Each structure stands twice: as structure tokens, then as C-alpha cells.
Amino acid sequence: MSSSDYVRRYPIGAEVTRGGTHFRVWAPIRSRVEVVLEGGPNLELVAEGGGYFSGFAPGMGDGARYRFRLDGGQSLYPDPAARFQPHGPHGPSQVVDPARFGWDDVHWPGLKAEGQVLYEMHVGTYTPEGTFAAAAAHLPELAQLGITAIEVMPVADFPGRFGWGYDGTCLFSPTRLYGTPDDFRRFVNAAHANGIGVILDVVYNHFGPDGNYIREFAPSFLSTVHKTEWGEPFNFDGPDSGPVREFFIANAAYWIEEFHIDGLRLDATQAIFDDSPTHILTEIARRVREAARGRATFLMGENEPQDANLVRGCENGGCGLDAIWNDDLHHSARVALSGKNEGYFMDYRGTPQEFVSAAKWGFLYQGQQYRWHNRRRGRPAFDIPRHRFVAFLENHDQVANSGRGFRVNQMTSPARFRAMTAYLLLIPATPLLFQGQEYASTKPFLFFADHHPELAAAVFNGRRDSMRRFRSQSGVEGMSLVPDPADMKTFERSKLDRAERDSRPEWLALHHDLLALRKIDPAFRTKVMDGAILGPEAFVLRFFVPGDQDRLLVVNLGRDLHLDPAPEPLLAPPEAHSHWYPIWSSEDPKYGGHGTAPLDTDDNWWVPGEAAVVLAARPREMDIK
Numbered sequence: 001m002s003s004s005d006y007v008r009r010y011p012i013g014a015e016v017t018r019g020g021t022h023f024r025v026w027a028p029i030r031s032r033v034e035v036v037l038e039g040g041p042n043l044e045l046v047a048e049g050g051g052y053f054s055g056f057a058p059g060m061g062d063g064a065r066y067r068f069r070l071d072g073g074q075s076l077y078p079d080p081a082a083r084f085q086p087h088g089p090h091g092p093s094q095v096v097d098p099a100r101f102g103w104d105d106v107h108w109p110g111l112k113a114e115g116q117v118l119y120e121m122h123v124g125t126y127t128p129e130g131t132f133a134a135a136a137a138h139l140p141e142l143a144q145l146g147i148t149a150i151e152v153m154p155v156a157d158f159p160g161r162f163g164w165g166y167d168g169t170c171l172f173s174p175t176r177l178y179g180t181p182d183d184f185r186r187f188v189n190a191a192h193a194n195g196i197g198v199i200l201d202v203v204y205n206h207f208g209p210d211g212n213y214i215r216e217f218a219p220s221f222l223s224t225v226h227k228t229e230w231g232e233p234f235n236f237d238g239p240d241s242g243p244v245r246e247f248f249i250a251n252a253a254y255w256i257e258e259f260h261i262d263g264l265r266l267d268a269t270q271a272i273f274d275d276s277p278t279h280i281l282t283e284i285a286r287r288v289r290e291a292a293r294g295r296a297t298f299l300m301g302e303n304e305p306q307d308a309n310l311v312r313g314c315e316n317g318g319c320g321l322d323a324i325w326n327d328d329l330h331h332s333a334r335v336a337l338s339g340k341n342e343g344y345f346m347d348y349r350g351t352p353q354e355f356v357s358a359a360k361w362g363f364l365y366q367g368q369q370y371r372w373h374n375r376r377r378g379r380p381a382f383d384i385p386r387h388r389f390v391a392f393l394e395n396h397d398q399v400a401n402s403g404r405g406f407r408v409n410q411m412t413s414p415a416r417f418r419a420m421t422a423y424l425l426l427i428p429a430t431p432l433l434f435q436g437q438e439y440a441s442t443k444p445f446l447f448f449a450d451h452h453p454e455l456a457a458a459v460f461n462g463r464r465d466s467m468r469r470f471r472s473q474s475g476v477e478g479m480s481l482v483p484d485p486a487d488m489k490t491f492e493r494s495k496l497d498r499a500e501r502d503s504r505p506e507w508l509a510l511h512h513d514l515l516a517l518r519k520i521d522p523a524f525r526t527k528v529m530d531g532a533i534l535g536p537e538a539f540v541l542r543f544f545v546p547g548d549q550d551r552l553l554v555v556n557l558g559r560d561l562h563l564d565p566a567p568e569p570l571l572a573p574p575e576a577h578s579h580w581y582p583i584w585s586s587e588d589p590k591y592g593g594h595g596t597a598p599l600d601t602d603d604n605w606w607v608p609g610e611a612a613v614v615l616a617a618r619p620r621e622m623d624i625k
Helices: 132-136 139-145 181-193 239-258 282-294 327-338 353-360 398-401 414-426 453-467 476-480 487-494 500-501 505-520
Strands: 013-017 021-027 034-035 047-051 054-059 065-070 119-120 149-152 172-176 196-202 261-264 298-301 321-326 391-393 430-434 529-535 538-543 551-556 559-562 578-585 604-607 611-619
Touching: 065 505, 132 181, 139 505, 172 181, 181 196, 181 239, 181 321, 196 239, 196 282, 239 282, 261 282, 282 298, 327 391, 327 414, 353 529, 391 453, 398 505, 414 551, 414 611, 453 476, 453 551, 505 578, 529 551, 529 559, 529 604
Parallel strands: 119 149, 119 430, 149 196, 196 261, 261 298, 298 321, 321 391, 391 430
Antiparallel strands: 013 021, 021 054, 034 065, 047 054, 529 538, 538 551, 551 611, 559 604, 578 611
16 A cells, blocks of 8 residues: 555544554654654655655554654654653654454443533542543442543643643653553543543643654744743644644544544633634534534633633634633632632632622623733623533642642531532532542642653742742742642642542532432523522522422521521512422531521521522422411
């Protein structure tokens, strides 16, 4: 077979086909490219034009290892689009035949945009083993809890023994630290067998600082115009940007097609710079839908400025994503629960009005002045359906940014954390739990990254500088508590403790019951909801359902509250109903609470402190005479 006879699946990388392997690489600054095979013979690629080189190696198949020699030089380089790096980013690349894996998920429908419950997982710390196989063994318990989709933190390979994954350098290669590419496929296959989708976190805004050799092939891969705080961004809109765009569009499709991933979480989209007529995110979204071949896909973006256009349709000037992270809700909840609004929490007060507004409108900042940035933040999002906002009380960044890696449950009382959990899991936004949150883990999640000594020192200093944004951590004592990211102990401390899960059934019951209520009760799928402030730390949300099936969610983060009088119409029961009665309470003894007395009484309303209560209306004929 000649190079020109092969019809490729993707524009770059090594692809196994009948009788051998086809190679293609973009190296516009080079005049000669060879594939150096372990065990030989070598293969000289043919220049196609446009900077591409390609060739076919007969007899070479799955498991073969290779590197590239450029312009006859002595140095050998891994494939920028390698499908696997068995010895890490600095080692040889390995040919992978995806057809060798047998899938069992032919009837899996994918993930719809609405109705999801997300769970953020870092494979390296989710289990003591830190592998895809070990994580897969715990999928049934997540399904039983009510999780519908796992958001796997980035798996693109990176140097070192451990890391968050956001410094990936081999974007087509699942990291060898967690297993082989087929191990990742087995994880996804097992998730689908348990009724759980898999969303992959991808970093399309920068390469990590070590282990990437793209400059040896194509310096124009990186932008010379735009800048990010993490390094040089990718060239999506300058000269020679066509192959760069093609690379990332292909990468997105690759995960969907070859790993049956159900969607992507796009990291820090504000740092994906593109002044082209059609934004690269729009093209990625379009290609992901095509790659799914009828399966439903779920695309969400992290966007610090909270640009609602990410989730508007292309016809309305948007990028066509399904959901966007809502930092506003997290920041307000963190302030309410911890009492601190320092650093980037300074624009939040944690008031009942903020929680009512976040439930109704998603973002709290939709164009107002934002002191932390000293500019306006956000844009109007009133037209965005509420399920398109991803809400959370914890995620990897926010836990780590507490300095000592404290979980939210360690910053507040158990009762207040239960109440806020009820709010999170019952409002119309798409909820996300961070690993271990479901049993109120006390294990920290710290920033860890294993780099060579010089880079590790720079990263450590940078981490301490970032922690100085928080006044309480800016002193000598605070700085002494910031752990060294390159220390193996920092990584090991961040691993979940399975014994904690076994010893905290009350927290698992809380999350299970709330997610079951969210799924079963039609009130929590209603499109009509309103809210009101009841007191300094108390508020009510009313979910309107035809047939007098309304529900109230009363949340009080403060002390007991007696509303007498109670001039708030949302508290009035529907016509032909006399009172509201509790059907669920965060103070249920099985969750560690003290029980719940009636709220709607003839002595007007009594709202328990540090509690969340769901109420239904009682028909008059049910009143005891």
C-alpha cells in the first residue's frame, strides 16, 4: 500500500491499517522526516506539501515503538500526536490499534444536556492504586448514589510520577500512570454498563512546561500574539493556523470515536484565543456531534469571565456548548459557609438573595462591575435555560485554593453543610460533586506536580505567590502551610480514604436521598420557580407544578426563625390546601440531624436553624378534625 492509497481517520499520528501502519506529521520547518522504528527498518516519509509528511510501514502493527528524526539530525523525538507514551513524554511513541478492543456499549445512548448529575474524578487520587482499573471497580457505588456522568480530570500524558493533568503535553495519549489506552477504554465501557457517562476534561489553551517538542516540528503551532498565565497559547487565528485547528478538532473527535467518551469539559476557555470568523470552540462542538454518530454528547466549558455565549447556539452568535461552570454560586456558598470573603471571594456576601438569584438566573454577575478584576464581569444570561449552568460547592481548583486543601465541610458546621447540599442538589442547575464530597471526606486535595528540580522550585514559588491573594494566608505562618507540589507526600495526602466512606453512611444517605428526590419528584424538573428572602440567613424557593403539586425548599443557614407575621405570598399553600408539611429534611436523624418539627403552624411559620426542608401542600380534607 502506498501512502496516497490510505484514507486516514485523523490528519496526524500513527494509524494501524491492513498490512501495516500509516504515519503522518506536520513539520513545516523541516525538509526531511524519518520514522525511526525500534528494531528497524527506518521509514523516510514523503513530503505532501503544506508542511505535512506521510508514509506507510508494511508489517508494522500494534505495540511497535518509534520516534521521528528531523532533517537527519542526531536527536529523536516522540510523535506530537502519539497514541501512547509507555515511558512518558520524553520516551518513544507506541502504535495503538483501537480495533483490538471489544466494546459492549452498542446500545448506550450517550448523555443528554438535561438531567445530569456530574462527579469530578482525579484518577490518580480516587483510589490507593490510582489507576483506571481500580477506579472502574467503584463505578457501581457511584451509579447507586445517583451519579449519571463522571467528569475525568485530564489524562493527556505529562512528565513525572504524578500531577493534576493540566500540564499535559501528549494530547492523544492517555497517561501511562493510570494504565494503557485499553485500560481507559475498559473504564468507559464499564461506566456505560453501569449507566454512567464519561466526560473528559481537556486542556486546549496551553501545553505543559516540560515534555512537549512541538517547536522542533512547527514553532507556528504556538501563538506569538496572545498570552496566558500558564504559557504560550495555541495559534488558532494566525499564519499557519489551519493545521493547528485541524489538530485540536481531530483530538476532540478522537476521544469520542476511539474511547466512546460522551463529552468534553473544556478547561479555561477564556484562554482559548481565536479571532477567526468561526471560533475554534464552535468547530470543536460541531465535530464532536458528528463523531458521536447519533449518540447524545455533553460539552461544557469552564470560563472565568462567565461568558454566556458559550452555551448559546451558533445561530445566535454562540459556540453551541451544552453547559458552563458557575463559579458565582460556588463563591457565594463558600462565603456563607466559611464566613470569609477574602481574595477572589471579595465580590460575594453569601446572602439569601444571592442564592435565590443563582437558582433563578444562574450567574450572579451578568455585566456588573467586579472589584476583583476592576472591570465588568459576565454578560446577560437571562435567556439561558437553568440546567445549562453547572453548580458545585467543591471542585479541584477550589479545594486546593483553600491553601491547606480543606473541604467545604471542614469550614462549616455539619448542619449547614447538609442544608447547602440540599440547595445544590435540588435547584434546576446541573449539580457537580467533587470526589469524596458525597461522604464529607476530610482528605485534602492539594496542588501537586512532579517536575525536575529547577522547574519544581519555580512552580512552588508560583503557588505560594498565588496563595498570597488570600489575606489570612499571606503571612509567614500561612506561607509555611503551603505544601510543596513536587513532594510525593503532597500527592499521597490527596488520595481518598476508603475507610472514611465506610464510616460515614449518614452522608451517603443524604446525597442518595436528595438525588432520588431530584429524579423522582416532578417539582424539581419544573421550569417555573421563584424565591424570596425570609430572614438574614434564610430563604425559600417555590417550585410550581400543575395540579397543586408545588414544593417549597426552605433553607436557613442561621439560627431558628419565627415568622410572625409572614407577609410572603410564596409561603401561601395552593388553593384547597390548608398547610405545608415536610416531606424531606436535612435534620432527619438518619443524616445526623435532630428531627424536624412542623414549620407551617397555626402559630405562623417556625423555620429551624441550620436546616433545609422540602415541603408539600396538604389538602384540607386531610386535616384532623
